[in-house]
Amino acid sequence: MARITRRQLMNLLGALGVAASLAGLAFGLPAIDRSLSSERAVRTDEPYLIGAGVTVVPPAGAALDVTGTRPGDGEGTVLFRLGPVRYAIVVRPFDGDLDAAAERLRQRIVDTTGYQVTGVQLEVSTAGGLAGLQGGYTAPGRGGRYAVFVADGHTIEVTISGNDLDLGRSLPQIEASTRTLRRAGEPQ
Amino acid sequence: MTTSVVRPARRSRLSALVRVPAFWVVLTLLVAGTVRMAQMTGHFLTAYPKATATAVLLFALLAVPFWWFVAELDFIEPEPAELLVLAFAWGGLVATTVSIPGGVALDNLVAKLGSPTLAADWGAALAGPTVEEIAKTLGVVAIVLIARAQVNSVLDGVVYGAMVGLGFQIAEDIVFAVGAVALAGQGDQVQPVIATFLLRGFLAGVWSHTLFGALAGAGIGYLVVSRESGRPHRVAVAVLAVIGAWASHVLWNSPLLIDGLGNGALALLGVLLIKGLPPLLLILLLVRRVHDREADYYVERLATLADPRLITPGELAVLGSGSRRAAARRLARAEAGRAASTAVRRLQRAQARLAVELSRADPEAAASREAAVREQRAVLLRLGHPEAVAGPVSWRHRASTVATTAVAIAVLWVALSALGGA
Structure with a gap:
């Protein structure tokens, strides 16, 4: 050898x-x-700036996940966690209408292997009067909800995901939070 | 001229690589990278077949002129094609595979140890360059480990580093293009691919990974070649070169001037130039210097022959410069036709091979190369164009250069306008 x-x-x-x-x-x-740890405590009694002047009041019991949070002047993302439930909001420049924004989000969801949009889309609005569309989707082992709004050349996309049991428990707080979405300058 | 410019090495067969332990380690890494990138491409093709195929085709085409330019950089002592392919594959398969998870993790660490705002502003500028420049530089180190004899000048390090960077750039561009398709949320559309191609291929392509890789490669080349300098000095130069590549990359990715200099194509062009031009000029000057030093070294070897049948004083003045070699071919074509232009190119290639063999002090191989030079000289004599010298620059060449520059500026302008600059 x-x-x-x-x-x-x-x-x-x-x-x-x-x-x-x-x-x-x-x-x-x-x-x-x-x-x-990626989770940070976040105040749930005051608006949190997501990006491009869009704010949201985090849901009660939520923690901020800094790995999914990137604020910015022109766009931004935020990720909250309520136990195993993910609550993400993305603000991006967009030059289309609400239907186009909803279609774009639905397409991105179904482009992910194993993801399916379920049910019909329903109208939704924020406390400030911002109109949007919301719906649901399923993924292997988990379910999800989405909502989309368009304001001042930006789209605000909300996605919530988790297993059905956890989602059922957290959805009321998250939907209450989503209604607090607000653009800078919008009436209180 | 010091002999440290080039460290001549005896000819080694690439088949001998199998006896080098590092070759098998590098091969394993390449196989792992290939599997990972194949998985990723498979996902892309499943979700967006048309867009993925378009992205691969467009960026593969973009790689061709870059490859040609980098490979031709060392005309006199060209690198083996197998090692150039290996360098490109390292960049496209290994460095990218490593950089994707590493970059994400480092970006997350910036957010965790700093803040989400810091990560949003500086994450891309800190995480990407740090992981990517290390992963790419390791590719040049891998080439040194498996074929040290093939890295015998700083220019060789530049060529291998640029080729690693090119492989990385092409693979990253394809990933970004398909990512843009996914983000657009309009299904399997090619428009986001075209936009990415214009933005990353044309506007950002010139001062991207190929350039940064060339700088880091120059440092590794210096570390290997400049033995007359002490080890601490060589290591310091290599580290400085890698830091220079990293800093250029950081500047390019940084949020500085992110709001631009206003609206319009000119403002966007201004930002691109301010952030990209200083490193581009610095690195091009460095490459020019190491290229010329290596060319001078080999031309001096030929000058010692003092045999005009092998190389004339006029040809000595031409051989070391790419533009002068091209001018000699143009003159041959103008005076004696296409066959003469081809013969001049072959003569130049044969003279370059002879210079390399002279540096290796291998009489047998040098004699064989001398015969090849004489053969091409005989062809030129038959064609009535005995000497491969450069002629004066013709008006047609000047007009062609001006027209090409005008077309390039027009393409750049259209690209900037299409991307919202105007």
Whole structure:
């Protein structure tokens, strides 16, 4: 059996060092990320700025997930968690009407493998009078609700997901929160 | 001229790679990256077959001129095609596979240790460059580990680094294009792919990963080649080059001037130039310098022959510059037709091979290359164009250059306008 030379050994160690560095990036960083909690307490008695001047009052008992929250001047996202239930709101520039915005959101939902939109779309409105559309969807092992609003060249997309039991418990608080969506300058 | 510009290495067969332990480690990483990217592409094709196919086709076409430019950068001592493919594959399969989860995790860490606002503003500028520049630079290190003899000048490091960056850029562009299709929520449409192609391919393509990779590659090349400098000095230069690539990438991704200089195509162009031009010029100047130093080294080897049948003083003045070589081919075509232009190109290629063999001090191989040069010289003599020298720049060439520049500016303007700049 051929003996490995010192040169080959150093070469192998160098290559393993490269592989280890890659593993650090691909697995080490995500491991560190997972080891730190992403949830932060958030006040549920005052509006939270999502982005582009849109605010929402978080539902009672919600925590802010900082990994899904990116506020901005022109657009923004926020992710709240109520136990295992995800409550996400995305604000983006949009130049279409409400029907087009709803169709776009429904299309994105069904483009995800295993996701199906269920039932009919219903009208919904916020406390400030912002009109929107809402509906439901199913995914493997979980259900979901969506709502979409259009205001001042922006679309406000709300998605809520979790298993049916948890959703049933959290939906009243979340729907109450959704009704507090407001654009800057909108009447109280 | 110091000999440290180029470290001549004896010819090595690529089949010998199988005896290099690092080759098998790199091969394993490439297989893992291929599987991961194939899975991702499979998902894309299932959800958006037309858009995905269009994205792959458009960005593959975009890669062709970049590949040609990078490969031609080292005309005199070209890198083996197998290693160029490996570098490209590392960028497109390994670096991207690693950067996707790593970048997301680092962006999350910015939000967790800082704030969501910090992550929204600076997450893309900090997370992307940090993970991606490391993953790409490791590709050049991998090439050094498996074929050190093929990295014998700083320019070689530039070429391999640029090729890793190109592979990364193309794969990332395809992922972004299909992501834009998903975000648009209009099903399997190609318009978001076209918009991404214009934005990332044309507007952001010039000063993107290929450029950053070239800078980091130059550092690794210097680390390997410049043995007369102490190890701490070489390591410091390599680290500085990688930091330079990282900083250029950070500047490009940063939220600085995100609100632009106003509305309109000119304002958008202004932002692109302010953020992209300084690194572009800096890196192009560096590449030009290392290119010229390597070319001078090899031309000096040929000058020692003092044999006008192998290379004339006029040809010595031409061989080291891409534009002068092209001018020599144009002159041959104008004076003796297409066959002469082809013969000049073959003569230049043969002279370059001879220069490399002279640097390796391999008399047998040099004799074989001399025979190839004489053969092409005989062809040129038969065609009545004995010397491959550059002629004066013709008005047709000037007009062609002006027209090409005008078309490029027009395309840029249309792209900027189509993207909402005007």
